[in-house]
Amino acid sequence: MKDVAQHAGVSTATVSRVLNGHAAPTPETRERVLAAIEELGYRPNALARSLRTTSTQTLGLVISDLLNPFFAEIARAVEDEARSHGYCVVIGNADESAEQEATYVRTLLDRRVDGLLLCPATDDPSLVREVSAGGVPLVLLDRTVRGATCPVVRADGSEALTALARRLVGAGHTRIGVIAGPPNTSTGRERTDVLTGSLGGLAQVVHGDFRQESGSQAAARLLDDGATALIAMDNLMGLGALGEVRARGLQIPHDIAFAVFDDQPWFPLLDPPITVIAQPTVEMGRAAARSLLALIDGRQPDDVRLTAKLVLRGSLGEAEL
Amino acid sequence: MKDVAQHAGVSTATVSRVLNGHAAPTPETRERVLAAIEELGYRPNALARSLRTTSTQTLGLVISDLLNPFFAEIARAVEDEARSHGYCVVIGNADESAEQEATYVRTLLDRRVDGLLLCPATDDPSLVREVSAGGVPLVLLDRTVRGATCPVVRADGSEALTALARRLVGAGHTRIGVIAGPPNTSTGRERTDVLTGSLGGLAQVVHGDFRQESGSQAAARLLDDGATALIAMDNLMGLGALGEVRARGLQIPHDIAFAVFDDQPWFPLLDPPITVIAQPTVEMGRAAARSLLALIDGRQPDDVRLTAKLVLRGSLGEAEL
DNA sequence: GAGCAGTAGTTAATCGATTACACATGTATC
DNA sequence: GATACATGTGTAATCGATTAACTACTGCTC
Structure with missing residues (x-):
């Protein structure tokens, strides 16, 4: 900045003023300063600026x-x-x-x-x-x-979850596996609470950690326990669960109903396309x-x-x- | 920092030395400084430090x-x-x-x-x-x-692409649609060059922009032109192309062979699982x-x-x- | 006890900007 | 022509750290 000032024959204060579009400087001075900046390839130091x-x-x-x-x-x-x-x-x-x-x-x-x-x-x-x-x-x-x-x-999934629950119950599912998020996260807890609430005693809950691997494991346990529907509470756990379902050669929706919280561009590409709760x-x-x-x-x-x-x-x- | 120094009855220089684990300070001084830091909840200003x-x-x-x-x-x-x-x-x-x-x-x-x-x-x-x-x-x-x-x-996909090309040609494909990246990116150009090189005159190339939407459009054009195989040069265009294939009700691999450059966790979940070129x-x-x-x-x-x-x-x- | 070395700590310059205040100049007012 | 006021620019303090150079003190040696 000092260099620029010297080059333009002005003080650093003036350079600063030009830079910040402040009141003062004459169009003529302004030009000189801008020319000097251009010529020297000067770029202001954001650290110094922020410090000040x-x-x-x-x-x-x-x-x-x-x-x-x-x-x-x-x-x-x-x-x-x-x-x-x-x-x-x-x-x-x-x-x-x-x-x-x-x-x-x-x-x-x-x-x-x-x-x-x-x-x-x-x-x-x-x-x-x-x-x-x-x-x-x-x-x-x-x-x-x-x-x-x-x-x-945040996004409120209560309505969507309730609707989802109603449909599953209505269709006669009695063992509904819920792959839940960690109970020490608000989303993990709330979503699960709403869902188990609407499902009455039909829900079986296994907690994952919002990661793919935990989704597969949870799905495995729930399937072992005879679940006829799986709901994963986030897309990564859904991915893992889907892998487990595939690995067991189960057909969706014939053998197992499946839904995920979170939409992803590839969910519609699966066969059948996956029903989701989409967050904005x-x-x-x-x-x-x-x-x-x-x-x-x-x-x-x-x-x-x-x-x-x-x-x-x-x-x-x-x-x- | 001044406050800390005052609180500990030392100069800012000493505080700085303690902070940076520099030579000098007596264990006793050190303690006093650390105590003051703790008490005041002091955190050094990274901007100032970086400036200096x-x-x-x-x-x-x-x-x-x-x-x-x-x-x-x-x-x-x-x-x-x-x-x-x-x-x-x-x-x-x-x-x-x-x-x-x-x-x-x-x-x-x-x-x-x-x-x-x-x-x-x-x-x-x-x-x-x-x-x-x-x-x-x-x-x-x-x-x-x-x-x-x-x-x-960077990753070198030449070998993989050549192998892929050889397989397609070997299986008798004669109209191979390549959904290429933008020609003004090195990856876009190189991958396409390798592929078209190995495919001889069998390749039809349509350029996309590494985004989903362009993948669908490119796929549409190539399918209209009678392609029997599609290769997408990145995962997003692959996603788009897959959507187009599905929308047309085409069966992979029966109606169309399909491969993508870039692996993604969900590719194995499709039916059939998608063949890819995986980058490390x-x-x-x-x-x-x-x-x-x-x-x-x-x-x-x-x-x-x-x-x-x-x-x-x-x-x-x-x-x- | 003078001289020297070594340690612990202080003072003050510095990084690169911003900006309050001071100053000089030009213009309007009476 | 003196006073006031606006305008454009410069001077220097400041932000919060680091660190070279210096001072003060303690021991140790001869």
């Missing part, structure tokens, strides 16, 4: 698992929305580990992100408290924690980014609750008639 | 498309490797747009990442030159650019990160060329006998 202004124009996003397309889509949406407001997004991948999540959150805070979007790995509120205590704007996404005091953006991922991401930006802006956004929808495709068999 | 040390302990990774699981996996691997060396990764999503790619690269440079990993959207070398001119360590990943002068890490994504990501770290370290890493493998699963029909 205490604003990084950056949002932190800590997601549970980057390999889960559900979160990848959310990340994409967050990024789009943020960019359109002049913000950049730094993504941290917690890998469903509370420890790694905490590490990432702290790293992001140390780098002074202007706000943080978090999909908490567990419902333990301590990390959230820590962030709030630091006074950093925080919005929870997809999942919440116990006694959360910050805005939360893009809207969730955008809404979360908007809420966070509002918070940064000093406003107090409301919680957002979007609706997940049951998409019938044929993998439930008679239950869809 | 000119090192951010951060790698930039600009990928072509975050929604493409191939790149998501790569990102994950890069991150793992980087973290194990004490580095953080900032991911930028170029969305297959050269313009957005350039924006991201500049943003990352402005933030003074210690090095940059780039999956270039096009083979235009100008952006790469710009980065190199800035003296920032750079490694290209998956794709290269014309006349690249920096290390490149995790190894690519890790190798790229290692190369970049070496470069940052002042060493000169060699290019890395890993081998993609043909995985036969049944979607080629007789060609697999």
Whole structure:
């Protein structure tokens, strides 16, 4: 910057003013400065700028698992929305580990992100408290924690799950296997509670960890126990469960009815296409980014609750008639 | 930091030394400082530290498309490797747009990442030159650019593609539809060249843009032209093509042989399972990160060329006998 | 006890920006 | 012509760390 100033025969203050479109500079000075910048190929140091202004124009996003397309889509949406407001997004991948999540959150805070979007790995509120205590704007996404005091953006699958349950019961299923998420995540618990609630005593629940491998294992146990329907509570566990069903040579829907929470582009390609509960991922991401930006802006956004929808495709068999 | 120093009755220099595990401080002083840090909940400002040390302990990774699981996996691997060396990764999503790619690269440079990993959207070398001119360590990943002068890490699919071609020809296919990547990407061009080379005049090529939608369209055209085999040059176009095949009620492999470049966890679940050319994504990501770290370290890493493998699963029909 | 070495800690410069305040110049007002 | 005011630019403090150079003290040797 000093070089630029010298080159243009002005002070660094003037260069800074030109750069920030501030009041003052004469068109003529402006030209000279811009010419010098161009000539020297100068680019301002964002670190120094942020240090001075205490604003990084950056949002932190800590997601549970980057390999889960559900979160990848959310990340994409967050990024789009943020960019359109002049913000950049730094993504941290917690890998469903509370420890790694905490590490990432702290790293992001140390780098002074202007706000943080978090999909908490567990419902333990301590990390959230820590962030709030630091006074950093925080919005929870997809999942919440116990006694959360910050805005939360999530999808509500109750209606869809209830409808799904009703159909299965109506079609005469009496042993319905539920491949549930970890009980210490809000989504894991809530979805399961709704479902078992609507299924009365017909549900058999096995908990997985939102990963493919746990889906296969849970499916194996449930099938061994004679389940005639399987519902996986997220797409990765659904993938694993599907593998197990295939491995056993079972036919969907003839031998087993099947449904998954989360839609994925390849579900319609299976034979039969898989019935799912689709979450509005893009809207969730955008809404979360908007809420966070509002918070940064000093406003107090409301919680957002979007609706997940049951998409019938044929993998439930008679239950869809 | 000043507060901490005051609280512990020492100077900021001493606090800094304690923080960085530098020589000097007495165990006793050390204790006092740590106590003060604890008590005040002090966390060092990474911006200030980086400004002073000119090192951010951060790698930039600009990928072509975050929604493409191939790149998501790569990102994950890069991150793992980087973290194990004490580095953080900032991911930028170029969305297959050269313009957005350039924006991201500049943003990352402005933030003074210690090095940059780039999956270039096009083979235009100008952006790469710009980065190199800035003296920032750079490694290209998956794709290269014309006349690249920096290390490149990629997968070589030639052998697998040749083997694939031989099988199709051997099984008597004479109209083989190739859903190619954009000709202005190195992967798009090379893969297609190898394939058409081995197929002699039997190949019909339609270019897509590495996205699902373009895959369907390309498949539609090729099927209209009477193709009896389809090869998609990446998983997203494969997804689109598969949709088109299904929509037309064609049976794989009876009506049409099908293969995709890139493996995905759900390909084995289709009926029949899809034959693919699998790239070692995790190894690519890790190798790229290692190369970049070496470069940052002042060493000169060699290019890395890993081998993609043909995985036969049944979607080629007789060609697999 | 003078000289030297070694340790522990302080002072102050520095990284590269932003910005309050000061200053100089030109113009309008009486 | 003095006063006030606006305008454009420069000076220097500041953000929060790191670190070279220096000071002060303690021991040790001869």
